[in-house]
Amino acid sequence: MSLVVQKYGGSSLADAESIKRVARRIVETRRAGNDVCVVVSAMGDTTDELIDLAEQVSPMPPAREMDMLLTAGERMSMALVAMSIATLGHAAQSFTGSQAGLITDESHGKAKIVDVTPGRIRAALDEGHIAIVAGFQGVSKETKNITTLGRGGSDTTAVALAAALEADVCEIYTDVDGVFTADPRIVPSARRVTHISTEEMLEMAACGAKILHLRAVEYARRHGIALHVRSSFSPKPGTMIIDQPIEGEEGVEAPIISGVAHDRSEAKITVVGVPDSPGKAAEIFRVVAEAECNIDMIVQNVSAVESGLTDISFTLPKTDGQAGVKALDRIRESVGFESLRYDDQIGKVSLIGAGMRSNPGVSATFFRALSDSGVNIEMISTSEIRISVVTRADQLDDAVRAVHRAFGLDSADGEAVVYGGTGR
Amino acid sequence: MSLVVQKYGGSSLADAESIKRVARRIVETRRAGNDVCVVVSAMGDTTDELIDLAEQVSPMPPAREMDMLLTAGERMSMALVAMSIATLGHAAQSFTGSQAGLITDESHGKAKIVDVTPGRIRAALDEGHIAIVAGFQGVSKETKNITTLGRGGSDTTAVALAAALEADVCEIYTDVDGVFTADPRIVPSARRVTHISTEEMLEMAACGAKILHLRAVEYARRHGIALHVRSSFSPKPGTMIIDQPIEGEEGVEAPIISGVAHDRSEAKITVVGVPDSPGKAAEIFRVVAEAECNIDMIVQNVSAVESGLTDISFTLPKTDGQAGVKALDRIRESVGFESLRYDDQIGKVSLIGAGMRSNPGVSATFFRALSDSGVNIEMISTSEIRISVVTRADQLDDAVRAVHRAFGLDSADGEAVVYGGTGR
Numbered sequence: 137m138s139l140v141v142q143k144y145g146g147s148s149l150a151d152a153e154s155i156k157r158v159a160r161r162i163v164e165t166r167r168a169g170n171d172v173c174v175v176v177s178a179m180g181d182t183t184d185e186l187i188d189l190a191e192q193v194s195p196m197p198p199a200r201e202m203d204m205l206l207t208a209g210e211r212m213s214m215a216l217v218a219m220s221i222a223t224l225g226h227a228a229q230s231f232t233g234s235q236a237g238l239i240t241d242e243s244h245g246k247a248k249i250v251d252v253t254p255g256r257i258r259a260a261l262d263e264g265h266i267a268i269v270a271g272f273q274g275v276s277k278e279t280k281n282i283t284t285l286g287r288g289g290s291d292t293t294a295v296a297l298a299a300a301l302e303a304d305v306c307e308i309y310t311d312v313d314g315v316f317t318a319d320p321r322i323v324p325s326a327r328r329v330t331h332i333s334t335e336e337m338l339e340m341a342a343c344g345a346k347i348l349h350l351r352a353v354e355y356a357r358r359h360g361i362a363l364h365v366r367s368s369f370s371p372k373p374g375t376m377i378i379d380q381p382i383e384g385e386e387g388v389e390a391p392i393i394s395g396v397a398h399d400r401s402e403a404k405i406t407v408v409g410v411p412d413s414p415g416k417a418a419e420i421f422r423v424v425a426e427a428e429c430n431i432d433m434i435v436q437n438v439s440a441v442e443s444g445l446t447d448i449s450f451t452l453p454k455t456d457g458q459a460g461v462k463a464l465d466r467i468r469e470s471v472g473f474e475s476l477r478y479d480d481q482i483g484k485v486s487l488i489g490a491g492m493r494s495n496p497g498v499s500a501t502f503f504r505a506l507s508d509s510g511v512n513i514e515m516i517s518t519s520e521i522r523i524s525v526v527t528r529a530d531q532l533d534d535a536v537r538a539v540h541r542a543f544g545l546d547s548a549d550g551e552a553v554v555y556g557g558t559g560r
Numbered sequence: 561m562s563l564v565v566q567k568y569g570g571s572s573l574a575d576a577e578s579i580k581r582v583a584r585r586i587v588e589t590r591r592a593g594n595d596v597c598v599v600v601s602a603m604g605d606t607t608d609e610l611i612d613l614a615e616q617v618s619p620m621p622p623a624r625e626m627d628m629l630l631t632a633g634e635r636m637s638m639a640l641v642a643m644s645i646a647t648l649g650h651a652a653q654s655f656t657g658s659q660a661g662l663i664t665d666e667s668h669g670k671a672k673i674v675d676v677t678p679g680r681i682r683a684a685l686d687e688g689h690i691a692i693v694a695g696f697q698g699v700s701k702e703t704k705n706i707t708t709l710g711r712g713g714s715d716t717t718a719v720a721l722a723a724a725l726e727a728d729v730c731e732i733y734t735d736v737d738g739v740f741t742a743d744p745r746i747v748p749s750a751r752r753v754t755h756i757s758t759e760e761m762l763e764m765a766a767c768g769a770k771i772l773h774l775r776a777v778e779y780a781r782r783h784g785i786a787l788h789v790r791s792s793f794s795p796k797p798g799t800m801i802i803d804q805p806i807e808g809e810e811g812v813e814a815p816i817i818s819g820v821a822h823d824r825s826e827a828k829i830t831v832v833g834v835p836d837s838p839g840k841a842a843e844i845f846r847v848v849a850e851a852e853c854n855i856d857m858i859v860q861n862v863s864a865v866e867s868g869l870t871d872i873s874f875t876l877p878k879t880d881g882q883a884g885v886k887a888l889d890r891i892r893e894s895v896g897f898e899s900l901r902y903d904d905q906i907g908k909v910s911l912i913g914a915g916m917r918s919n920p921g922v923s924a925t926f927f928r929a930l931s932d933s934g935v936n937i938e939m940i941s942t943s944e945i946r947i948s949v950v951t952r953a954d955q956l957d958d959a960v961r962a963v964h965r966a967f968g969l970d971s972a973d974g975e976a977v978v979y980g981g982t983g984r
Binding site: 195196211219223 | 576579580583610613614616617618619620621622624625626628629631632633635636638639640642643644646647652653654656659680704706
């Protein structure tokens with residue numbers, strides 16, 4: 137008997153009908169002879185509605201209480217899913233994050249999992265129950281307060297439980313058919329990726345592909361969990377995120393590129409006229425880090441010899457933008473820079489593929505594709521298996537389409553099999 | 561420093577504005593120099609909405625999951641109240657029933673409190689926090705499952721916490737100004753009762769006065785908790801439910817009667833043509849009890865000598881009616897009765913007052929008042945401090961008004977002080 141962990145997101149649990157559909161899917165998996173542990177998010181817009189309520193009573197809700205409030209969302213959906221399964225004749229029990237043993241640190245709103253002790257889940261499974269667990273939430277180790285894991289939290293709950301229970305697979309159900317070579321809303325000819333390595337999926341997630349949160353992929357990679365992303369609305373096979381080749385597909389030549397990701401969530405701050413002397417850049421980035429801004433890409437212009445001044449640009453999430461500008465403004469005099477420029481009209485396009493490691497022509501093709509489409513490049517950053525550039529926001533869609541086409545990803549020859557992660 | 565436990569019902573927490581008003585009230589109590597522990601119900605119609613959702617996914621939701629679902633309601637309101645208090649500059653922390661140490665048996669949907677271990681509440685109060693606790697819910701001793709206490713549960717939570725914390729008073733906030741000598745919707749001249757004994761309040765609650773649940777009053781009486789019922793919408797002083805006379809009011813003559821209660825929630829089952837032989841009645845009531853019907857009043861007619869048959873009538877909650885009829889139908893042949901009559905068009909009017917113990921004229925006045933108003937009496941039941949009769953449902957309002965008037969309760973000489981409970 138296999139143990140399957142399944143995770144259903146809010147869009148798969150929007151209303152009573154959706155919940156019944158999810159329940160049927162869970163029961164099918166059980167009837168196929170598997171032990172099943174299910175992680176659920178809050179229904180549809182519940183979380184947004186709760187945040188809205190909080191804002192009505194408090195301009196700055198305390199984080200501890202915000203977590204208490206938001207965790208009501210999964211509590212509702214997990215109980216409803218368990219009820220719906222019972223109606224189909226199977227025994228199901230729901231468990232809060234705390235009951236399921238999701239032990240976290242004390243950081244309300246963005247807690248990190250420090251331990252998983254799923255004794256009650258194990259017992260429920262052993263008694264023949266289907267276990268339904270609230271995603272996104274845990275209980276803090278020291279104070280026993282209720283915590284939430286922050287963005288992508290339910291995916292992380294599922295992966296963490298899969299690891300602790302030594303599950304055979306962790307299925308992430310969502311409202312799309314899997315991972316695509318690009319966002320099908322921008323590139324209609326984008327193809328579903330049948331397999332992708334965790335390393336590539338990590339880069340995809342980090343570069344704005346929203347299907348899986350970076351953190352969940354990291355957790356899966358660290359613990360060797362096979363992830364399977366698929367749609368709760370269709371029986372299609374989805375995408376396997378796994379570092380070992382699948383049996384029977386060993387002979388398939390791995391493509392060079394796994395996909396094109398894009399990201400509209402970042403802004404660019406330019407620190408203008410920084411004195412070109414040692415320690416100035418370090419001071420700038422120390423202050424930005426202390427303001428808890430996540431810096432992504434950095435560019436330092438060559439300094440003009442006559443002035444002795446240089447410009448430093450970096451990108452960060454728009455949500456961190458205000459904090460970053462504020463923090464920098466306070467050190468303007470001590471660092472001695474001239475001014476700050478804030479630009480939130482940027483986009484980032486990234487090409488990801490483990491195959492580019494051994495294919496030196498990749499970056500040439502990438503830059504030629506952009507230049508042929510008239511896309512202006514503002515910043516560049518690369519890793520072993522990724523190239524990212526910042527463009528104007530209004531050129532982003534063109535950039536994605538150009539790159540997707542240049543690497544032959546939108547040819548109509550079926551689905552993409554991506555195995556770069558194994559180095560083949 | 562006093563310790564005050566306050567309980568706010570759903571109608572006091574209907575929306576963000578109501579929550580803010582409740583928060584101000586709590587903060588006032590804190591600023592007056594008290595430690596404050598607050599028990600909250602779910603907001604407004606939340607519980608009904610959750611039940612509705614459950615019915616959409618399951619015709620017979622498992623009780624364990626129903627409890628998990630419904631407890632989301634108080635979780636939301638307690639977090640919002642805590643946030644709103646924080647906005648007013650006071651530290652507040654919310655706690656689930658489980659965190660607050662409300663330990664119950666395993667009966668989902670109608671759990672009984674078996675222990676209260678409010679260590680975390682004590683600690684929060686000692687740290688200067690206002691503690692907000694989810695009413696209506698607990699955690700089962702053996703299985704650690706989440707339970708709910710059933711009807712009147714939040715009142716019971718408040719009383720149980722007041723007892724365990726040795727609070728000075730337990731204030732029950734509701735949407736009316738206190739306990740009245742009769743329902744003001746039926747008797748517009750009904751007066752607020754300033755003080756009433758727990759014994760009389762118990763009879764009031766048992767006879768249909770909805771302001772406090774029987775169970776909470778019983779708990780308060782058993783643990784000697786002073787209850788204070790008042791409105792969250794007005795600063796009026798409300799009603800003290802307490803067995804000791806209040807200082808400064810010792811000289812006040814206690815009135816004979818505390819109030820007139822009425823109840824429309826019961827139905828009457830008549831078992832027609834029961835053989836008048838030993839054991840038949842016992843068999844009937846055993847079966848009804850096994851069907852978990854709560855029998856209230858019982859009347860057995862004098863049997864007709866010639867037929868050797870008698871009729872047995874009893875009242876029970878309408879919600880138990882179907883189960884009662886079904887159970888009895890199954891023993892029709894073995895007991896040998898002729899037929900069953902079910903009547904849900906009845907009402908019950910009750911006169912309550914500890915003073916009637918030493919006033920033999922009370923029942924005469926009571927029956928004369930009803931007869932003068934043309935109210936027909938179908939069943940009678942009495943205790944030391946109560947007389948109840950069953951009437952036709954459409955005569956109930958007349959009956960309440962007639963009795964209220966006959967005992968001088970609607971004279972305009974201020975508020976009623978009721979002290980029958982101390983025997984004075």
